[in-house]
Amino acid sequence: MKPFVPERISLASGAGGRAMRNLVESIFLNGVTSPPGAVGADAMDDGAAIPLGNQWLVMTTDSYVVKPLFFPGGDIGRLAICGTVNDLAMMGATNVLGLTCGIIIEEGFARSDLERIQASLQAACAEAGVHVVTGDTKVMARGELDGVVLNTAGVALCERVVRDCTLQPGDRLVVTGTVGDHGMAIAALRADVGIEGDLRSDVAPLRSLIAAVLNAVGEGVTAMKDPTRGGVASALFEMAQKSGVSLLLDGPAVPIRHPVRATAELLGIEPLHVANEGKALIGVRPEALETVLAVLRAHPLGRDAAVIGVVTSGRPGEIVLDTGMGKRLLHEPEGEPLPRIC
């Protein structure tokens, strides 16, 4: 049966959850063929890997429509670099050859804001150790676009592709740091709640963090995914479903900063459902767990790394949440509750 897509595209179609998956599967992947030997191209992975000599060439792309353009902890420029660097890293591709960057600007947009975005984008490139090698500039008339949108694509090499569909029963689930920071910072800013000063996006390039982990344990990492749109919950559901496994999630073990939790309660938004922009979910073989945690915690971006669950061989795609006071089935979220989060 063809997945349901409404006659008119809704915001949910871009929210990273089931509605988006339906749209992509029924329209964008419809009839798509892959190059010989390619991996991930037809499977909604974070990117695709193409065999090249005795290596893999990994390609990925993302558009950025975040609103507002500037927020505590980052802006659309930093987001565009980190998002693409992280998607490459999630596939194990940390040898980055180059990024492309396309910008579409609304007529009347301030030059000073463009300069600020460009400076931030360049700083993020320097931090990640990558280069934007080519770009494109378009302008749309006033009222045809709300401000600025960016697109980045990235190309990197690796010897082994890590996927998000290869969790195995017994694997430990590791998150590289606190959860919900980006989404809750944007939500607080939009809702103009007083606590916002304590909230900062976690947007950061995970290239060196992931490279360190993969160098240390190699195939001890079985799967990776960055919990962006739709948050940790959506990412875990996707990993579980694609891997054909179930997960036992240890609720109290999920690291959440106090202001994130407080804002979440105030706004009625679940921190597990909102976007992170500097975190990874990693499936780790039990024998590699200690090393992975040590490597992560020795890195500035992995200090709060935690084991948040285990892969089980129950009903495929099912996630059981242990709240600390009992167990219950987790429901798959529709997707990101906040439009234009990234």
Place this chain on the structure above:
Amino acid sequence: MKPFVPERISLASGAGGRAMRNLVESIFLNGVTSPPGAVGADAMDDGAAIPLGNQWLVMTTDSYVVKPLFFPGGDIGRLAICGTVNDLAMMGATNVLGLTCGIIIEEGFARSDLERIQASLQAACAEAGVHVVTGDTKVMARGELDGVVLNTAGVALCERVVRDCTLQPGDRLVVTGTVGDHGMAIAALRADVGIEGDLRSDVAPLRSLIAAVLNAVGEGVTAMKDPTRGGVASALFEMAQKSGVSLLLDGPAVPIRHPVRATAELLGIEPLHVANEGKALIGVRPEALETVLAVLRAHPLGRDAAVIGVVTSGRPGEIVLDTGMGKRLLHEPEGEPLPRIC
């Protein structure tokens, strides 16, 4: 002196001419560094080439904001594939590894139109012999975006990079076919002039055409550029300026279809100033000219190929137009006269 950029971005900043070059040079290339050995990254070429083993990896990107989305001869989907395939081909990179495609959709956009765009995009991939290997979907709220915009990036390999800044005095200037078709088809559609039925965009993938030429004459091709935004005139000025040469353009030799010329006169738009989406300008060494023309004319996309000028060693960046009734200096156009042409 830093090139002038107005405090508020104007439509001209995206028109492919001097205003856009100023914006890109003063903001987007400001402080940009390139990977070691890379070519074109800091020079506003159609893409960048990175050394990879004994080959070059060429990367390029373009966003597409054409209005209307569907037009005689094509649509935004076909445009997005051909535009990126052609930018790769212009750098000599016809061994395409894969394309990425990001789509941003306005809430409320019709599913049936998305399906139509996707079908066209897939058909163009099949025609060009390339694959979209990974994508991204975003949705913006109603009124935040006018319909749909696309971004494609492309990656290809080649053994020799062709650039647009390497014309040499004595080279012949070849255009692969008729001029002004895309721009005039869109202009006629927007102006709703009666002649429009005879006008069709030339949007087409030049991969096999360019591969045939390069296979036949190799370094007999000295430079290439596709005359998109700003048309043949802007592209020739850019090639001449970057190469430090002057050009003598043979006006009557420029192939222009009758309905294009008629519409141009009706609308007061110069056919040399509007976008082409299936044409290339090629600098050819005199001894390779005959072969290049034979190869082009044997290909369905090169039947109307013509020699339209010669590279001279006059004042760098100067273009002299021989109208057939006398010679005059050509003025560099500001850029594409039609917003959202591609």
